[in-house]
Amino acid sequence: MEPILELNSARLLMRQWRDDDLPAFAHMCADPQVMRYFPALLTRLESAKMIGRVRGHFAEYGFGLWALERKDTGEFIGFTGLNVVGFDAAFTPAVEIGWRLAREHWGLGYASEAAWTVLGCGFEHVELDEIVSFTAVSNLPSQKVMQAIGMQNTPADDFDHPNLPEGHPLRPHVLYRINRQQWLATL
Numbered sequence: 692m693e694p695i696l697e698l699n700s701a702r703l704l705m706r707q708w709r710d711d712d713l714p715a716f717a718h719m720c721a722d723p724q725v726m727r728y729f730p731a732l733l734t735r736l737e738s739a740k741m742i743g744r745v746r747g748h749f750a751e752y753g754f755g756l757w758a759l760e761r762k763d764t765g766e767f768i769g770f771t772g773l774n775v776v777g778f779d780a781a782f783t784p785a786v787e788i789g790w791r792l793a794r795e796h797w798g799l800g801y802a803s804e805a806a807w808t809v810l811g812c813g814f815e816h817v818e819l820d821e822i823v824s825f826t827a828v829s830n831l832p833s834q835k836v837m838q839a840i841g842m843q844n845t846p847a848d849d850f851d852h853p854n855l856p857e858g859h860p861l862r863p864h865v866l867y868r869i870n871r872q873q874w875l876a877t878l
Contacts, residue, residue, distance in 0.1 A: 692753030695816055700808040703801060705757035705771060707749070708742050712758050715767045716742065719793045728830040730861060748774060754817050756789065759805055761796075768796040771805035773813050773822070778853050782866060785823045786813065790836065797832075803839040810840055814871045821870045825850075827861040834865060841877045842867035 698705040713735070719725050720733035720741075733741065748755040756772035769792035776785045788809055790802045813819045824842055826833040828849070837844075848866040855862040 692817070694749050694753045695812060698757060698808050698812055699762075700804045702762055703805050703808070704760040704762055705805060705808065706760060708745060708758045712767050713739055713742065715793070716770075719769060719791065722794055724794050725791065728827045728833070728861060730855060730859070745770075745772075754812070757809070759790075759792070759801070761801075768793050768801065771802065771809050773809060773817065773819075776823070780850055780853065782823055782848060782850075782868075785821070786817075786819055788813065788822050788824050788840075790833075802833075802836045806836055806840045810869065810874055814874050819871070821868055824867045825852075825864045827852075828863045828865055829861070834867070837867040840869070841873060842869045843873070844868075 696707050717733070717735040717738040720738045721735075723732065726732050745756045752775060754773045756770045756774060758767060759769045759771050760767055769790065771788075771790040773786050773788055776783050776787050788806055790806055792802055810822060813822050822842075824833075824837050826837075834844075844865055844867045848868070850864055850866060851862045852864050
């Protein structure tokens with residue numbers, strides 16, 4: 692599949708990553724508030740490696756985590772996109788939708804706006820039948836985004852993240868899903 696290089700919503704541009712995104716991305720991934728539902732903060736090098744993995748995902752699958760830019764300011768504010776789930780679980784193989792925004796851009800509806808646009812791409816262009824999203828049980832802000840874009844949770848689908856050790860407070864995860872028919876019904 693030819694890579695999908697760019698998506699647009701009313702206020703946001705979802706685009707390929709540029710080298711000059713690294714400082715803002717690394718700053719965001721070193722923010723304890725932004726990363727509170729992740730196992731650890733990322734160093735600048737780890738953030739750079741993540742950008743490299745995202746670029747590789749685009750090369751392999753034609754989609755991935757797009758860099759998120761505000762149209763009014765041109766400012767990099769995070770990412771939103773689709774990612775092939777990289778671990779084994781009852782719901783895999785699967786494609787997940789995910790997002791991460793810098794703290795100063797929270798509460799403005801950007802995550803839901805971008806995620807809604809990405810869902811459309813996933814169902815219309817990538818032709819997926821289902822998209823999942825998951826997060827730590829304690830991550831209520833992300834769960835609200837999942838609900839806002841029409842995703843649904845079935846508690847029986849919830850799981851312990853296999854990459855986190857027994858007893859880790861972030862190991863219990865909720866799983867949300869939306870399929871093509873559910874998405875079409877929301878249009």
